Amino acid sequence: MDDNRKTYENAKKLFMEVLKFCIEENRYFKFKETIYTQLKGLPMGSPTSSVIADIVMEELLENTTAKLTRTPRCITKYVDDLFAIINENDVKSTLDTLNSFDKNIKFTTELEDNGKLPYLDTIIIRRGNQLKLKWYKKSTSTGRIINFYSKHPKKMIMNTAMGCIRRMLQISDDTYHKEIKEEIKLILKRNYFPDNVIKTLIKRSLSQTSQRESEKTKIFKSLAYVPKLSERLAKSDCYNGEKVKIAHKPINTLKNIFNKTKSEIPKTEKSNIVYKIPCNGNKTESCNNIYVGTTKAKLKSQLAQHKSDFKYCHETINQKTALMTHCATKNHFPDFDKTTILQQDTNYNKRVTLEMLHIINTPTSIRMNYKTDIDNCASSYRHLITNRRTVQNSAFSSEDA
Incomplete structure (x- = not known):
């Protein structure tokens, strides 16, 4: 024991x-x-912050409600927002008791006005002894969702609108559905949805339960969205559509656009990357060949390995990489200082696929990599890339003409 x-x-x-x-x-x-x-509180975005905040609020309610002279008829919380039904004369004493728990936690109050009280994204309406909920839009809300003509997959645009419609209707009591539908129409019109699409979406919004249940058995895989190309891939037979469902994700996200809020990690300190190293030729011969590689380690560690291999590359015939083979046979020097990071991904399979795609996308005339470096790349990828490159070249030719 x-x-x-x-x-x-x-x-x-x-x-x-x-x-x-x-x-x-x-x-x-x-x-x-x-x-x-950070001296006070917990960092935003940390996995532990929301859990600890919830535990602290539970502790706060347990300690403070026991001290109240009159127990509230109802008191509940969502993270750090409280909702309570209490006697009007007990508002100040309840607030003081809640604020006495910790000097760094201070609550403010918002009282019902004409039987209505906004709470989170609902407005709670008191009708006699009943409480009814209605979807609530804050004064600061822009009502913006994905624009109908935005360069996103059409399915994503429709699903976003459907999610918005279902949420607004499910939050609201049936009594308010008629006026909520008018709000839905205004929001979608402001986001340039055509009238016939709005009508179809509202009609379809509550009849997709069986379809969502059937999709639970499918395997979802995400791919970057490329207009027109992604639609063609979705209709192709290069994967089993019965078992696998492709979920396209846009490349131009807010995270990519506004990514300068923190100090940037030095290039050599980045890991899980696909990179390229150009050749600098030698004193008598210039060279613009490119080697593409990938590594889980930091770039500085990978470059240190390449430099070590280069130091002894003339002592053996069998080289570790195509880069060293090129340098040994032609007596060229890699330009390590001009190494460029092409992409970054923590998923090994995605990173290896990206490496192969970048190798394929490098013109054959300046490509250093071995043919075996791309043997595992699916033929469908090659076809799409080759076809897309052909279309682009044709477009440039027509413009020149």
């Missing part, structure tokens, strides 16, 4: 140390080459 108790205490101690590290010691960030530590 003592051994079990000791094991439990050791496990608890270890857990508390790990937890302390996550919520107290791991609150640093880098901005303009300076490292800062």
Whole structure:
């Protein structure tokens, strides 16, 4: 029994140390080459922040409600937003009690107005002894969803609109569905949805349960969305459409556009990358050949390996990479300083596929890589890339003409 108790205490101690590290010691960030530590609260985006916040709020409610002179008829929370039904005379004392839990946690109140109280994205309406919910739009809301003519997969545009419609209707009591449908029409019109599409979406919004159930058995794979090309791929027979469903994702996301909020990681410190190294030729001969590679390690580690291989590349016939074979046979020098990162992905299979696609996309006349480096690339990828390149070349030719 003592051994079990000791094991439990050791496990608890270890857990508390790990937890302390996550919520107290791991609150640093880098901005303009300076490292800062967050003194209060928890960092936004941290996986532990929402969990800890929920635990703290549970503790707060458990401690403070026990101190109230009159227990509220109802008090509930969503993360840090509270909703309560209390006597009008108890509002101030309840607020003071809640704010007494911790000096860094302060609540404000919003009282019902004419029997209505906004809470999160609903408005709670009191009718006698009944409470009814209606979808609520804040004054700061723009009502913007994906524009109908945006360069996204049409299915994504439709599904986003459908999700918005279902949410607005499901939140609202049946009593308010008629006026909510008018709100839906206004929102979709502002996002340039045609009238006939709006009508179809509203009609279809509540009749897709069986279809969603059947899609649960399918395997979903994500691919970057390329207008016209992605639509052709979806209709092709290069994969089993009965078992696999392609989910296209746009490349131009807000994350990619606004990615300068933090200090950029130095190029050589980046890992899980696809990269290219150009050849610098030698003193008597210039060369613009390119080698494409991939690595899970940091770029500086991979370059150090390449430099080590280059140092001894003339001592053996069998080379580790096509880059070293090229340098050994032609007596050329790689231009390591001009190494470029092409793409970054933590998924090994995706990264290897990206490497092969970049090799294929490099003109044959300046490609260093071995033919075996792309043997595993699916023929469908090759066909699409080759066809797309042919279409682009034809377009340029017609413009020149």
